[in-house]
Amino acid sequence: MKIGIIGSGYIGETAARLFIKAGHEVALSNSRGPESLKDKVRELGPQARATSVEDAAAFGEVVLVAVPLKAYEQLPRAQLSGKIVIDAMNYYPQRDGEIDFQGKSTSEFVARHLPGTRVVKAFNTMWFKTLGQDCKPGTPLEERLVLFLAGDDAGAKQTVSQLIEQIGFAPVDTGSLAVGGKRQQPGSAVYNRPMRPAQAREVLATL
Numbered sequence: 001m002k003i004g005i006i007g008s009g010y011i012g013e014t015a016a017r018l019f020i021k022a023g024h025e026v027a028l029s030n031s032r033g034p035e036s037l038k039d040k041v042r043e044l045g046p047q048a049r050a051t052s053v054e055d056a057a058a059f060g061e062v063v064l065v066a067v068p069l070k071a072y073e074q075l076p077r078a079q080l081s082g083k084i085v086i087d088a089m090n091y092y093p094q095r096d097g098e099i100d101f102q103g104k105s106t107s108e109f110v111a112r113h114l115p116g117t118r119v120v121k122a123f124n125t126m127w128f129k130t131l132g133q134d135c136k137p138g139t140p141l142e143e144r145l146v147l148f149l150a151g152d153d154a155g156a157k158q159t160v161s162q163l164i165e166q167i168g169f170a171p172v173d174t175g176s177l178a179v180g181g182k183r184q185q186p187g188s189a190v191y192n193r194p195m196r197p198a199q200a201r202e203v204l205a206t207l
């Protein structure tokens, strides 16, 4: 599969590495332009390329967005239209400034700014080092760590779940962008708490 990456920092680069290992092609982008990613893509090998943000969005059937949330308005709406967008962003007011989400989950809010996209919130609950080190492709799902996902489009969630399995984690669905989205936000019961599927199901049942 072709996967676009917008934001190639800790989380974007780590996910790109895992997608490549699973056999996918990735286009990485950042705010400074492709030239600044030259060394990174050389190291990642022939399945990686560096592009503009717009071209990464156009390239991917799935596009992972891993930028500071405050940059959400700069995401390329036109090129993202029709795509599955994985929203890995978290809201930290000290970094992102005050944003009024009008009672919505941050991913619902982002989705409203990206009409025609199928947004799935995922890759946001796990620290990038855990993501990079604790993947276990080839082992039974129940023995792997969970990557949570939320969204309103069943097909998009299925695609993202498959990706999660391919890179060595266990997908667990937390619900819609409104309900599940909030369940995955910073400070929640599943945020930055590495757990296996059985524990994840127990925790979600208490919410």
Ligand SMILES: NC(=O)c1ccc[n+]([C@@H]2O[C@H](COP(=O)([O-])OP(=O)(O)OC[C@H]3O[C@@H](n4cnc5c(N)ncnc54)[C@H](OP(=O)(O)O)[C@@H]3O)[C@@H](O)[C@H]2O)c1
Pocket (backbone or CB within 6 Å): 006, 007, 008, 009, 010, 011, 012, 029, 030, 031, 032, 033, 036, 053, 066, 067, 068, 069, 071, 074, 088, 089, 090, 091, 123, 124, 125, 126, 127, 128, 129
């Ligand atoms: N770090 C984690 O463990 C972790 C885990 C889960 C979720 N997250 C979330 O994932 C997001 C990224 O976190 P991170 O730790 O990976 O951050 P990071 O290392 O600071 O990387 C941020 C990336 O976003 C790019 N970027 C910033 N503004 C942009 C814009 N307007 N257009 C395109 N690219 C832009 C940066 O490009 P330049 O370098 O060129 O500016 C950089 O490549 C955040 O929302 C964070 O809360 C982080």
